[in-house]
Amino acid sequence: MTWNGRIMSREPQDVTEAELGLMQTLWDRGRSSTRQITDLLYPGGGQAQYATVQKLLERLEGKGFIRRDRTLFVHTFVAAVERDELIGRRIRGLADKLCGGSLVPILTHLARNPTLSESERKALRELIDEPDEPARRPPKRTRGRKG
Amino acid sequence: MTWNGRIMSREPQDVTEAELGLMQTLWDRGRSSTRQITDLLYPGGGQAQYATVQKLLERLEGKGFIRRDRTLFVHTFVAAVERDELIGRRIRGLADKLCGGSLVPILTHLARNPTLSESERKALRELIDEPDEPARRPPKRTRGRKG
DNA sequence: TTGCAATTAAGACGCCATGTCTTAGGATGC
């Protein structure tokens, strides 16, 4: 069985370090071609680096983190998962692995964090006080929990 | 150079999945021996599982996440890094890799999180208000208003 | 059309992290 923690059980897969570089590029500059990404990430890179980017893009596509447009000869790519979404996944993963699934330990850690400047603290406070939409307060009765 | 992202540059190293199981045990039950941990993590395990735990403990010690007491014949282990500290490291790593080092994107994500219950929201708010300000603040309504 | 450059596509490669297990050598206790 070799039950490992990541070999079996089909975990959703994550973006690796090098792949993250490509994601950043797509997030920052939007739809791009392999060439554009390569020039940006490996300035002065040759065929080898180009192929590396290719492979990374292929894997990212396979994992569903980017989408490829094949209509033109030169394919273009866009992020299928936004930066914030990835942040969310990481936080959730962190909560699952270290906090029994709860976000509270993370929250408290953040709140107690001394590196949190007063302005950040203030910004956070406002964000918390302000749920989502101004027109949405009454219908909120202990809902929206997923198992 | 083979600059990879983890091969070179001596990154502080992280706790792996299996190792995390041992850490949880040490966090929960405090100082423990290899035997105790093995019985807990691999019930009915034999010599093989015992050795696995041994190796994991050895690696954790090497990485500085636990401390070993060799005074007695049977060594005992304690966590050298607390759960909260590890949470902090992960958050920081997340911020570095995905947020350019800033915690704000993480904070905003959390604040916007729909799975955050009202009680959690409230708890967070209190935690934020607490640290810096000793005890000098009218009940509420600090900031003026926001659009 | 021919030829060159760029692009896609497929796969090989080496390294090492990771979890697992085997074995040897000491200490303990009956």
Add this chain to the structure above:
DNA sequence: GCATCCTAAGACATGGCGTCTTAATTGCAA
């Protein structure tokens, strides 16, 4: 003395990951 527990050292397979080579395909200019 002998079985049993422990430590210690290391072997091992698997797979992730970043990298690179090579071949096939397409576009474009001369």
